[in-house]
Amino acid sequence: MRTTIVAVLLGATLACAIPTPAAPAIHVMLLDGESGGAYHAWQETTPYLKRMLEDAGLFQVDVVTAPPRDGDFSTFKPDWSKYQVVVGNYDAPDERWPDSLKASFEQYIRNGGGFVSVHAADNAFAKWKGYNLMIGVGGWRGRNQESGPHFYYQDGKLVPDPAPGNAGSHGARQPFKVVNQVTNHPITKGLPKEWMHVADELYANLRGPGENMTVLSTAWSDPANHGTGHEEPILMVISYGKGRVFHTTMGHDLAALNCVGFITTYQRGTEWAATGKVTQKVPPDFPTADKTSTRAAYNPPAGWNSPGGAPRRGAKQ
Numbered sequence: 124m125r126t127t128i129v130a131v132l133l134g135a136t137l138a139c140a141i142p143t144p145a146a147p148a149i150h151v152m153l154l155d156g157e158s159g160g161a162y163h164a165w166q167e168t169t170p171y172l173k174r175m176l177e178d179a180g181l182f183q184v185d186v187v188t189a190p191p192r193d194g195d196f197s198t199f200k201p202d203w204s205k206y207q208v209v210v211g212n213y214d215a216p217d218e219r220w221p222d223s224l225k226a227s228f229e230q231y232i233r234n235g236g237g238f239v240s241v242h243a244a245d246n247a248f249a250k251w252k253g254y255n256l257m258i259g260v261g262g263w264r265g266r267n268q269e270s271g272p273h274f275y276y277q278d279g280k281l282v283p284d285p286a287p288g289n290a291g292s293h294g295a296r297q298p299f300k301v302v303n304q305v306t307n308h309p310i311t312k313g314l315p316k317e318w319m320h321v322a323d324e325l326y327a328n329l330r331g332p333g334e335n336m337t338v339l340s341t342a343w344s345d346p347a348n349h350g351t352g353h354e355e356p357i358l359m360v361i362s363y364g365k366g367r368v369f370h371t372t373m374g375h376d377l378a379a380l381n382c383v384g385f386i387t388t389y390q391r392g393t394e395w396a397a398t399g400k401v402t403q404k405v406p407p408d409f410p411t412a413d414k415t416s417t418r419a420a421y422n423p424p425a426g427w428n429s430p431g432g433a434p435r436r437g438a439k440q
């Protein structure tokens with residue numbers, strides 16, 4: 124009898140000691156391997172993008188590095204199905220991927236996979252129809268009016284402007300104010316309506332099909348800094364088949380990544396693209412309408428210089 128009681132008590136104690144199983148980690152593929160130039164140093168930014176997701180406590184991240192521009196793509200067959208979401212820190216021209224690879228990625232997203240396009244990932248694959256449907260709008264690599272209209276916000280509405288012109292521009296890297304145009308989406312819910320982003324490229328003149336695209340946040344592209352005078356899309360969500368896409372144009376270099384606004388929307392956007400929900404709270408150090416906010420944990424290394432050197436402007440990335 125006594126043995127039974129002890130056994131029962133011991134069993135109860137053990138049951139209490141076993142922690143509640145954590146929610147299963149969201150499996151993320153962080154894709155890198157090429158960029159349009161040394162100014163987009165994916166070898167440098169990928170570890171930060173990886174750590175930002177890991178620090179959110181929800182994600183398990185594998186980095187998948189595509190072969191270089193002269194590499195062999197015949198054996199590059201990522202197992203998309205192992206992941207709920209792919210984060211693109213990758214920018215390559217149309218001819219880089221064989222049709223079979225493009226088809227497998229389209230199928231993965233169409234069947235419900237998630238995709239996150241970070242900064243110059245929206246420069247990639249200018250003529251790949253499926254990719255442009257996923258990202259909604261993009262710039263450079265020969266995009267122009269044939270790629271689709273230039274989308275911007277005006278009088279509280281998204282305007283598709285078909286006027287001819289090249290796609291993709293930005294001024295010098297300066298801090299700028301982001302305005303959340305949609306405040307009830309899981310990614311932007313609870314964030315300040317307006318918040319200051321650190322010095323970064325403010326992408327403008329992006330063009331594309333813009334189908335099934337909701338622009339969550341914009342920023343005013345200042346003509347005094349080679350801008351368009353329009354509220355340009357900064358954060359977007361797009362649906363492609365059953366798949367969800369989160370597109371952020373922010374994040375040129377390590378200095379630009381270290382903005383609590385970027386970090387928070389990137390963490391939330393990745394969760395949303397993977398699951399359709401956001402469980403992460405807004406952090407107390409989120410930037411305000413007149414003050415930027417960074418985290419020491421993501422400061423660039425001592426002595427770091429932006430690999431692009433002096434800020435570029437005009438038609439360059």
Ligand SMILES: [Zn+2]
Nearest residue numbers: 243324375440
């Ligand atoms: Zn850039």
